[in-house]
Amino acid sequence: MDNGFGMFRALLGYKLEDRGKRLVTVGRLFPSSQLCHECGYRFSGTKDLSVREWTCPLCGRTHDRDVNAARNIRDEGMRLALSA
Ligand SMILES: [Zn+2]
Structure with missing residues (x-):
């Protein structure tokens, strides 16, 4: 992990703690995209970073790569927060 990002994450954690909140981090290997x-459905075609939009072969929904990943990260963070 880049030291600058590590510092940012640590400071964010302290700031949240000051406000009675906590930082939840999703595992590095979580396949958000x-x-x-x-x-x-897990679609390995998005391992290619040039794939910016894709259609799910199971349900037919078309996704913007980043929006889909952000939604998955949000939901995984909520799941982790509620299970801790
Ligand atoms: Zn689907």
């Missing part, structure tokens, strides 16, 4: 946010 591979999972269809709609049905959960």
Whole structure:
């Protein structure tokens, strides 16, 4: 991990703690860009970083790579926060 980002993350954690909140981090290997946010199907075609948009072969939903990944990260963070 880049030291600058590590510092940013540590400071963010302290700031949140000051406000009675906590930082939840999603595992590095969580396949956020591979999972269809709609049905959960794992599509390995997005391992190619040049794929910016894709259609789920299972449910047919078309995803913007980054928006889909952001939704999956949000949901995984909520799941982790609620299970801790
Ligand atoms: Zn799907």
